[in-house]
Amino acid sequence: MRRLGTGIGWRPEIADAVERMPGVEWVEAVAENLCPGHLPDSLVRLRGRGTTVVPHGVSLGLGGAARPDAGRLAALAECALALGSPLATEHIAFVRAGGPGTPSAPLEAGHLLPVPRTRDALAVLCENVRIAQDSLPVPLAVENIAALFAWPDEELTEGQFLYELADRTGVRLLVDVANLHTNYVNCGEDPARALSELPLEAIAYVHVAGGFERDGVWHDSHAHPVPRPVLDILTDLASRVSPPGVLLERDDNFPEPGLLEGELRSIGAALARGHARSGSMAPAPAADGAPAPAREPAPALPADTGTARAHVALAQTALLAALVTGAPAPDGFDRSRLNVQVRALAAKRADIVAKVAPELPLILGDLYRSTFLCYAGTNPLSGGHRRDALDFAAHLLRGEFPEDEETRRALHEWWLERSGPVPHSRRPTVRIARAARRILLRG
Structure with missing residues (x-):
């Protein structure tokens, strides 16, 4: 695997700082934030200096449960080619469910949700x-995600x-040590055991990120900021293998x-601490002090992937309906944790809408967030x-x-400007009416 070294997630808000860092x-x-034919000037300058850019x-x-959308795959491929990237990356997650073969209309999560770690789900993945x-024209690496809840x-x-995913497909792994920490706190999954079971030779690079604990x-x-427990997992990983790249998100x-x-x-x-420990210590035991168990034989996967897809589709649809439509939680799930996920999805959705339509928080003021969260509770993303x-x-x-007439007028004008195929202010009838009004005012 190509050595990448130390990296950072490029975001428009810190683009100038990243160039100088x-x-x-x-x-x-x-990847979804880039237009391959019109790359941001900052990325063009970084590429010109020889800096590797990876689409994520x-x-x-x-x-x-569904097969990957051809249009989304083509967009990721085009992005990788435009950036001259050595690989492209994605997540081991589901983001939509419902539709044909399920009792629900198509549903979107608006966020990455964990897949059930079953043989059916592994076969589909x-x-x-x-x-x-x-x-894709370049190798693919896939990332383990953070979970607020566990599947029963x-x-x-x-x-x-x-391990089975990498072994059966040859796909590279993007190991997120922050997500290993998240899953330890939320689901009791020991990061040391996970590292001991991974095919370390398949690692493409590593993510490091911060978070916070509440209740x-x-x-x-x-x-x-990145907390010490996440850095400790990175040290453990580096004591086992030298990752080709590490990136701060x-x-x-x-x-x-x-x-x-x-x-x-x-x-x-x-x-550096991990590299210093490598070669001078035995493989790390699990967090409870017990040695990591030997890897069991690979599980047999369903021969009929169509049946496996149907099973996964029903399970994921039932879960996503509970998260975004208020449907009852499927049996076996921790309902309190699902409620945490419901709130997290709505909050993330509100944050993204505020970014893509920054005028809405300005028009609605302090009422934007509470109003949007109320709306999201009964109106799934589509x-x-x-x-x-x-x-x-x-x-x-x-x-x-809003009851205030001025706020309502501003919201209506914003909606008119953006709801049609052509901005409202550029439509011929609007331009003619405005020109006539200016003539009348001059007269």
């Missing part, structure tokens, strides 16, 4: 990964699941560049976040809120 050897950019996808849903690999009746540990639940926010609440540089130095120190912003505004305009 010492020690940054490569960057990763969210978030919407394929490789762990979903392996086939989806192979489809993606055949469609799982058949494999996280490490076993990742015993760890939230992988990517908006807080930060998506919000961006600090001063000097603080980000300090986090990169902390990551380097954690790697058609993407820009569509979501328009649907939210239309929902408000159909009701009695």
